[in-house]
Amino acid sequence: MGLFDLFKKKNKDEKSKKYELGMKKTRQGLMGKLKSILAGHSEINEDLFDDLTDAFIMADIGVETTLNFIDALKEDPRVEGINSVEELQPIIIDKMFELYLKGEIVNNNFNINKNGLSVFLFVGVNGVGKTTTIAKIAYRLKNEGKKILLAAGDTFRAGAVDQLEIWAERVGVDIVIKKGATDPSSVIYDAIAKAKKENYDILLCDTAGRLQNKVNLMKELEKMNRVISREVEGAPQETLLIIDATTGQNGLSQAEAFMEVANITGVILTKLDGTSKGGIVLAIRDKYKLPIKMVGLGEKMEDLEYFDLEDYIGGLFIGDDE
Amino acid sequence: MPFENLSERIQFSLRKLTGRGKVNEKDIEDAMREIRVSLLEADVNYKIVKEFINEVKTLALGEKVMKSLTPGDQVVKIVYEELVKLMGDEAVPLNLKKAGISIVLVVGLQGSGKTTHVGKLANYLRKNNKLKPLMIAADIYRPAAINQLLTIGKQLDIEVFQMGILTKPQVIVKKGIDYAKEKGYNLVLIDTAGRLAIDEPLMQELVEIKQIINPDEILLTVDAMTGQDAVNVAQTFHEKLNITGCLLTKLDSDTRGGAALSIRYLTHIPIKFVGLGEKMDEIDVFHPDRMAKRILGMGDVLTFIEKAQESFDEETALKMAEKMQAGRFTYNDFLDQIHRIKKMGSLKGLLAMIPGIGSQIKNLNIDEKKFVYIEAIIGSMTKEERQNPDLISKSHARKTRIANGSGRSYQEINNLTKQFEQMRQQMKAVMGLDESQMEKLSKGQAPMPGMMVQRPKKGKGKNKGGFRF
Numbered sequence: 001m002g003l004f005d006l007f008k009k010k011n012k013d014e015k016s017k018k019y020e021l022g023m024k025k026t027r028q029g030l031m032g033k034l035k036s037i038l039a040g041h042s043e044i045n046e047d048l049f050d051d052l053t054d055a056f057i058m059a060d061i062g063v064e065t066t067l068n069f070i071d072a073l074k075e076d077p078r079v080e081g082i083n084s085v086e087e088l089q090p091i092i093i094d095k096m097f098e099l100y101l102k103g104e105i106v107n108n109n110f111n112i113n114k115n116g117l118s119v120f121l122f123v124g125v126n127g128v129g130k131t132t133t134i135a136k137i138a139y140r141l142k143n144e145g146k147k148i149l150l151a152a153g154d155t156f157r158a159g160a161v162d163q164l165e166i167w168a169e170r171v172g173v174d175i176v177i178k179k180g181a182t183d184p185s186s187v188i189y190d191a192i193a194k195a196k197k198e199n200y201d202i203l204l205c206d207t208a209g210r211l212q213n214k215v216n217l218m219k220e221l222e223k224m225n226r227v228i229s230r231e232v233e234g235a236p237q238e239t240l241l242i243i244d245a246t247t248g249q250n251g252l253s254q255a256e257a258f259m260e261v262a263n264i265t266g267v268i269l270t271k272l273d274g275t276s277k278g279g280i281v282l283a284i285r286d287k288y289k290l291p292i293k294m295v296g297l298g299e300k301m302e303d304l305e306y307f308d309l310e311d312y313i314g315g316l317f318i319g320d321d322e
Numbered sequence: 323m324p325f326e327n328l329s330e331r332i333q334f335s336l337r338k339l340t341g342r343g344k345v346n347e348k349d350i351e352d353a354m355r356e357i358r359v360s361l362l363e364a365d366v367n368y369k370i371v372k373e374f375i376n377e378v379k380t381l382a383l384g385e386k387v388m389k390s391l392t393p394g395d396q397v398v399k400i401v402y403e404e405l406v407k408l409m410g411d412e413a414v415p416l417n418l419k420k421a422g423i424s425i426v427l428v429v430g431l432q433g434s435g436k437t438t439h440v441g442k443l444a445n446y447l448r449k450n451n452k453l454k455p456l457m458i459a460a461d462i463y464r465p466a467a468i469n470q471l472l473t474i475g476k477q478l479d480i481e482v483f484q485m486g487i488l489t490k491p492q493v494i495v496k497k498g499i500d501y502a503k504e505k506g507y508n509l510v511l512i513d514t515a516g517r518l519a520i521d522e523p524l525m526q527e528l529v530e531i532k533q534i535i536n537p538d539e540i541l542l543t544v545d546a547m548t549g550q551d552a553v554n555v556a557q558t559f560h561e562k563l564n565i566t567g568c569l570l571t572k573l574d575s576d577t578r579g580g581a582a583l584s585i586r587y588l589t590h591i592p593i594k595f596v597g598l599g600e601k602m603d604e605i606d607v608f609h610p611d612r613m614a615k616r617i618l619g620m621g622d623v624l625t626f627i628e629k630a631q632e633s634f635d636e637e638t639a640l641k642m643a644e645k646m647q648a649g650r651f652t653y654n655d656f657l658d659q660i661h662r663i664k665k666m667g668s669l670k671g672l673l674a675m676i677p678g679i680g681s682q683i684k685n686l687n688i689d690e691k692k693f694v695y696i697e698a699i700i701g702s703m704t705k706e707e708r709q710n711p712d713l714i715s716k717s718h719a720r721k722t723r724i725a726n727g728s729g730r731s732y733q734e735i736n737n738l739t740k741q742f743e744q745m746r747q748q749m750k751a752v753m754g755l756d757e758s759q760m761e762k763l764s765k766g767q768a769p770m771p772g773m774m775v776q777r778p779k780k781g782k783g784k785n786k787g788g789f790r791f
Contacts, residue, residue, distance in 0.1 A: 127433025158437075273553050275558075
C-alpha cells in the first residue's frame, strides 16, 4: 500500500456511507451543522465566528486549537475577498485539511517489517477499547495474509485475558497467555520468543488500561517498551494510542503523557459510531503531530476503517442542530 | 498551557480580583473570559458555560458587589455559590428499601466502568449500609464480561448470579432476583452490557429489563473524562429509562471533570457516587459542595476528615495522643500509624484533598514504597527495640543487624532512627502546647504527615471532639 491517499475515490462512496451510518446522525448529512450555521447568518461578523467557535467546541476539538483556528480564519486573506457567507464553507474545510495535514504527506498505513517480525504495542487509558481494537486489527491483517500472534499483556484487569482469548478464537489467530502472570513484560517476552521461533509476521501486544497520571503504571509501560526494543530490532514498529471518541480535553493530557514513555506512532480513534464526534484527535494532531491511523465504528471485528480525513471532517459537522 | 486544572485557572483569574479595593466592569469581563475558557477546557458543556458566565456577571455587577466591602471576595463567593448551584446543592443518597430487596441497575456506554463499579458499589453498600449483596451478570455480549464480574465477586467474596451468554438478559435478571429472594439477599446489583444511547434494540432491552424488575435505582456510569457529548448521552439514557443517578468514574485521572457539571445542570440527574481508582474500595459519595470548593482550591477537607475518621477511631487516637505527650511513642505505634494511613488510600490521594496542597503535589512523585521499606525495617527490629527506640540509636551492631534483616542499607536505618527521634521530640513539644500556641503552630508545619489526632482534653475520654489538623 502506498501513501496516505487522500483523494482516492476507490470505494469512497461505500466508505463514506459506513462513516455516516456509523455516526448515525444523518438527518442533515455530512457538514449539515456547518451549512446550517452559515445559512443562519447574512453577513460575516463576530456573531458568525462565535457560532462557529461553538460548533468546534461542541465537536470536542481542543479549546486552544479552536480559538487559534477561528483567529486564523478571521485573518485569512481569502475571507476578506468573499461576498457571501456561503463562500466561507470551502475555506473552512480547506483550512481544516491544512490543520490536519500541516503541509505533510501523512502516512496512515502501518509500518511493517518486510523481512521478519513486527511488534505492535497498544496503549491507552481504561475502557477505550484496546482489546477490541486488537481483535479488529488482527482480523484485518490476517485477511491480508499475515501470520498474526497476540500477547495477552493486560495482566491486571479481571477478565481481560479471557476477553482477548475469546477474540483470538473468533478471529482465528494464535495467542500467548501466561496464567497467573503479574508482569506484562514477561508475557510479551514469551510472546516474542514464540513469534521469532515460529516465524510470525506481526505480534500484537495488549496492555492494561492505565490513567496517564499513574506514575508506576507508566513506568511499567516504559519497561514493556524496553523489552520489545531489546528483543526485536527496530521494534515496536507501531505503538498505537487508543483514544475513545467520547473523550474531551483530557485526550491532550493522554497524548502528552503516553508520548513521554513510549514512541507513539499514531492514534486509533474508537467508538466513533456513537454520537460523539471525536474532535479531540484533531487537537492532538495539531499539538503533538500524531497522525490518526484508524477509526473504530462498531463492536464487530469488521468495524474498523483506515482514517479518511474527508469523511472525518464531514462527520464533525454532522446534523443535530437545534 | 500554564494551568493544569480548573481550580488553578479560576484561582488565578480571581487572584487578580481579590485583595483589590474596587472592581470595575473591565476586571470582571477579564475574569469572566478566563473562567469561560477554563470551563470549556474542563469539558463543561458550551451552553452551560454561556449561562454560567452571564449569571455570574450579572450578579457580580449588581448591587451585591457595590454593598460589599471587598468586591473581590464577593466575586469569589458568587462564583463558588454558582458552581455549587450548577452541581446541585446537596449530596443525594441512594434510594434503598428499608425492608425487602433493593435493586440497583447499572447502565452506560462501553468502557465507562460498569462492571468494576458494580463490584465497588456492592462492597461499599455491604460495608456502610450493612446489606447483603448479590451481583447479577447480565452482560452477555462483551467477551468475558461475565468472567470479569465473577473474578471481582471472588475477590470481594460476594456471590455472582449468572446464566452464561445464551440466555436473554431479561430472563437472567428475573431469575437472578428470584434467586436473591430465595437466598435471603437484600441488595441486588445488576451489571449490563455497555451500549450506545442510540442503539435502539439494546436500549429496548434495558427498557424491558426495567419493566420486569422495577429497580429502586438506575445508575448511569459516566467516564469523568467525557467531553461535550456527555450531556447527549445522559439525556438519551434518561429519556428512555428515567435515570435516578450518575456514577462518575475515573475521577482519579487528571481530568477536569466538567462532564459532571453539565449532566447535573442540564438533565438534573444527581451524581451519587464517584470512582477514584481501580481498587475495590476506591469509591466515594459525591458531594457537590465539596467539589465546588475543590474547584476553587479550597480543598476537599470534609472528605479527608471522613476518611481519617474511618481509619482512626477516637479511642485509639486518644491513647496515641497520650503516648505522644509523654514521649512514649514507640516503633510499634509508628507501624500502627503507617497501617492506618495505608488503609485510608494512597498518600498522594489524601494530600490532594488538603487545601493549598492539592495543586502543589501534582508533579510530586510520592514513593508509596517508602512505607513498605519502613515496615520492613521495623519488622526486622526485636520486640524490645520497638518498645525502646533508644536501644537502636546508640548501637552500631543493632543497626547493622536490622539493615541485614530488612535488606535496606545501613544509611537508611540511620536516617529512620534519626527522623524517628526528631519526631518524638517534636510530638512531645507539640502536645505540651496550649490552644494559642497550637494555633500558631498549625500555620507552620505539622510534626508529621498523617498525625491527625486530637489532643486529650482534661477529664480524659469525655467530651470527645472532632479531629484536629
